[in-house]
Amino acid sequence: MQTPTRSHYAAEALTLTAGTPVRLLGWVAVKHQVGGLLFLRIRDGSGYIQVSGRKGTIPQEAWEAAKDASIESAVYAEGIVKDDPRAPSGKELVLSNFQVISPAELWPLRKSLLKSRTALYDLRHLALRGPRTSAIIKIRSKLMESVFDYFFSRGYVYIQSPILVKAAVEGGATLFPVKYFDDVVYLSQSAQLYEEAAICALDKVFIVQPAFRAERSKTSRHLTEFWMIEAELAFTGFEDLMKIEEELVFNISSSIANDCKEELSRVGKKVVAPEPPFPRITYDEALDIATKSGISISWGDDLGTEAERIVSLNFDKPVFVTKYPVNARSFYHMSPPDNPKVTLSADLLAPEGYGEIATGGQRIHNYNVLLDKVRQQGLDPRTMKWYLDLRRYGMPPHSGFGLGVERTLRWLLGLRHIRASTLFPRTPNRVYP
Ligand code: ATP
Ligand code: MG
Numbered sequence: 001m002q003t004p005t006r007s008h009y010a011a012e013a014l015t016l017t018a019g020t021p022v023r024l025l026g027w028v029a030v031k032h033q034v035g036g037l038l039f040l041r042i043r044d045g046s047g048y049i050q051v052s053g054r055k056g057t058i059p060q061e062a063w064e065a066a067k068d069a070s071i072e073s074a075v076y077a078e079g080i081v082k083d084d085p086r087a088p089s090g091k092e093l094v095l096s097n098f099q100v101i102s103p104a105e106l107w108p109l110r111k112s113l114l115k116s117r118t119a120l121y122d123l124r125h126l127a128l129r130g131p132r133t134s135a136i137i138k139i140r141s142k143l144m145e146s147v148f149d150y151f152f153s154r155g156y157v158y159i160q161s162p163i164l165v166k167a168a169v170e171g172g173a174t175l176f177p178v179k180y181f182d183d184v185v186y187l188s189q190s191a192q193l194y195e196e197a198a199i200c201a202l203d204k205v206f207i208v209q210p211a212f213r214a215e216r217s218k219t220s221r222h223l224t225e226f227w228m229i230e231a232e233l234a235f236t237g238f239e240d241l242m243k244i245e246e247e248l249v250f251n252i253s254s255s256i257a258n259d260c261k262e263e264l265s266r267v268g269k270k271v272v273a274p275e276p277p278f279p280r281i282t283y284d285e286a287l288d289i290a291t292k293s294g295i296s297i298s299w300g301d302d303l304g305t306e307a308e309r310i311v312s313l314n315f316d317k318p319v320f321v322t323k324y325p326v327n328a329r330s331f332y333h334m335s336p337p338d339n340p341k342v343t344l345s346a347d348l349l350a351p352e353g354y355g356e357i358a359t360g361g362q363r364i365h366n367y368n369v370l371l372d373k374v375r376q377q378g379l380d381p382r383t384m385k386w387y388l389d390l391r392r393y394g395m396p397p398h399s400g401f402g403l404g405v406e407r408t409l410r411w412l413l414g415l416r417h418i419r420a421s422t423l424f425p426r427t428p429n430r431v432y433p
Contacts, residue, residue: 003101004076011046011262013081014089020081022093024049025101027129028069038066038095042077047262048131050087051077053095062098072104072129121419125433128423135263137423139256140409146255147208147229150248156231157202160209161194167383169193170330174213176224187212190402192332193387195232196363199398200390206231208405216428219305220417221355223406225426232400238344238362241399242320245348245360246276248403249318253412269414274317274351283328283342286311286321300327303347308355315351322346331373334362348403350411357408360401367391 007023008016016022026044033039036055041048053066069075078097083090109126113119120127127133151158168175169190176187191207198205211228231244254273256264264271281289283303290297290307297307303321312319323342326335333343345361364370370391374381381388409421419425424433 004078004099006076009046010042010044010049013049013093014047014091016081016091018081018083018091021096022079022081024051024077024093026075026077028071028073028075028104031069031071033067038063040066040069040077040095042075042093043129049089050084050092051079051095052092053079053098058095058097062095065100066095066098069098069100070104071107072126073100074102074104075100121425121430122432124424131266133420135260135266136409136413136415136420138263139260139267139413140405140421142256142260143252143405143409144208146252147206147248149255150251151206151231154204156204156206157198159195159198159202159205159207161188161191161207163188163210163212167193167379167387170213174215176212176214189213190228191230192232192400192402195230195400196387196395196398197390199232199234200393200395204231204233204236211402218428221305221407221410223418223422223426224428226407226418226422227405229403229405230400232398234398235396236399237397238322238346238360238399241360241362241401242278242280242322242346243276245320245358245401245403246274246278246318249278249348249357249408250274250276252408256412264413267413269412271412278318278320278348279315280320280322280346281311282323283321283325284323289314300325302328305355308347308349309353312349312351312355313353315349317351318357319349319351320346321349329361331377331379332363332370334364334369344399348401350407352411352414354407354411357411358401358403360399362397362399365391365395365397 006025013022024042026042028040029043029048030041038053040051042051055063076099077095079093079095082092082094084092109123164185165188166185169192177184178187188211190211191209195205195207207230210225212225215222250273253271257271257273286303287297289311293310295307324345325342329343329345333345336344343361347356348358349355350357370388374384406418406421410418415421
């Protein structure tokens with residue numbers, strides 16, 4: 001049997017005037033029969049439309065097919081647009097023909113069958129058809145689009161860097177080893193070091209790609225595979241970098257707020273884009289806020305989830321926490337000339353307790369200073385040779401940042417757990433489906 005052709009998607013059909021003929025291809029989301037009257041909700045990639053059919057007004061074969069169509073069957077529905085104040089969108093399709101293109105077995109995603117959230121993620125390949133999950137993924141797509149728009153419209157070059165690498169960027173403990181013939185390599189934790197090489201050819205670059213971290217901590221904000229938006233700029237200091245970060249976050253949020261209204265209503269979240277400038281506090285000030293709330297952190301330690309939550313609750317916009325201590329940072333962070341104990345770096349904390357969504361800072365561009373740091377942190381200068389080499393051949397002052405895609409979405413959409421922000425999440429206990 002030949003697949004019939006569609007004339008419109010569901011969302012388009014809802015904008016047509018009454019009387020317009022429409023041919024849809026989609027899936028049965030809801031079905032309801034009252035005697036000789038049938039109500040269907042048909043879903044396609046664009047959204048949902050209500051379809052009604054009356055026995056005797058459509059061919060018998062089509063009536064039988066519609067009446068017996070199981071939930072999530074792929075179907076063809078043909079009809080006429082009709083105004084109907086009772087329909088959720090004010091319009092419905094009055095059925096004139098119907099065909100099942102590919103039937104579905106008994107749909108397993110029913111409350112009675114789902115014992116836990118884990119079960120829902122075991123069936124993620126099916127669950128993603130739901131209105132909320134599909135809306136989140138569409139919003140994620142808009143986020144990516146706005147990131148590319150932002151960087152391309154400002155003259156950045158989009159580069160790609162290797163996923164198989166020899167050295168750690170963010171500490172050896174979270175590396176995933178991969179057997180590489182007779183050797184061992186690792187999955188990339190960040191593209192930053194490669195971006196630093198690229199800026200000497202291209203000035204300002206960005207990357208959007210996955211990063212891998214073997215973090216066993218089962219938190220609601222860590223995945224083992226996540227996507228990072230990274231940018232690196234030559235001849236750029238730390239203050240200018242923060243302006244770029246806040247502008248990017250504003251652009252992402254306003255694109256989503258403006259272009260994803262329908263999806264946001266399905267998620268049940270209102271997004272208000274935070275206008276730059278974002279507040280800036282120092283690490284010391286953040287420590288004070290945390291201490292006053294009863295969290296004790298020794299100077300020099302990373303803030304940690306709870307302190308970040310407390311600090312970010314004090315602001316209604318994302319807040320930069322600047323000047324992290326050297327000990328709390330990777331080896332490549334530069335210190336200001338007047339204080340070798342801190343770094344020219346900042347974490348961007350999302351408000352409402354969501355915590356860190358980005359880290360950025362100025363990198364060391366002096367060869368000897370970097371070599372000392374590599375040694376101090378117990379890293380092997382030989383595996384770092386190419387990275388150190390950059391400092392021997394005209395490396396200018398430069399800065400960059402990494403913004404997590406899933407963390408940003410989690411905050412903007414108010415998601416309880418980060419895994420909801422990605423189609424097929426990867427966590428310490430989950431690599432299926
Ligand atoms: P954290 O301290 O929260 O574990 P980090 O400081 O180790 O994060 P960075 O190295 O600064 O992370 O990475 C840059 C950004 O990438 C982070 O600000 C965050 O948005 C995102 N990110 C880092 N690790 C993860 C992870 N395991 N899962 C999801 N996103 C992450
Ligand atoms: Mg960080």
